[in-house]
Amino acid sequence: MSAGRIATRYAKSLIDLAVEQKKLDQVLADVESFRTLIKESADFRTFIKSPIIQASKKVSILKELFAKKYDDLTVKFLAILAQKQREPLLPEIAEAFVEQYRTMNKISTAVVTVAKELSEENKKRIQEQLEKSGISFDTVELEVKKDPGLIGGFVLEFNNYVYDASISHQLDLLGKEFKGNLYESRK
Numbered sequence: 001m002s003a004g005r006i007a008t009r010y011a012k013s014l015i016d017l018a019v020e021q022k023k024l025d026q027v028l029a030d031v032e033s034f035r036t037l038i039k040e041s042a043d044f045r046t047f048i049k050s051p052i053i054q055a056s057k058k059v060s061i062l063k064e065l066f067a068k069k070y071d072d073l074t075v076k077f078l079a080i081l082a083q084k085q086r087e088p089l090l091p092e093i094a095e096a097f098v099e100q101y102r103t104m105n106k107i108s109t110a111v112v113t114v115a116k117e118l119s120e121e122n123k124k125r126i127q128e129q130l131e132k133s134g135i136s137f138d139t140v141e142l143e144v145k146k147d148p149g150l151i152g153g154f155v156l157e158f159n160n161y162v163y164d165a166s167i168s169h170q171l172d173l174l175g176k177e178f179k180g181n182l183y184e185s186r187k
Helices: 003-020 023-038 040-049 055-065 072-083 086-106 122-133 167-179
Strands: 107-116 139-146 154-158 161-164
Touching: 003 023, 003 072, 003 086, 023 040, 023 072, 023 086, 040 055, 040 086, 055 072, 072 086, 086 107, 107 122, 122 139
Parallel strands: 107 139
Antiparallel strands: 107 154, 154 161
């Protein structure tokens, strides 16, 4: 079975347990915190992926690290993963959990990349337009990234579509159009 399918199943199990125990918001906060830790700490990533550290040692370390920070359900879930030697899949499980949470709560995610900082007013306008478009869920979470290479304009990634309204893209298109132009001046 592929790692993605395994991660999806574990994430589904955690969501089901969290809903059953009415702890979904707390578990989501724990998973978000965990995702941040995985992204920011190379040492932690090495620890969870290490085949050298015994499962029992990983369980005790995970409990020590998270027992006071996370909900008991989250800590027990992490311990079970370590016991079953599935902890290397934790990054994928966390991503699958958040994705399933968003689907369950009808939340779409959009990423807008801009050359310069985007004002709060413009963020809100983009979010409102996406929510009104009918191609999204009722709620849209907008993530903003900066890329000075765009020169100006924006790139919007949403529901597997990319709308590129950047100046750099327009210049590329114009350059391609001129390359294919058969007209040559004879001066």
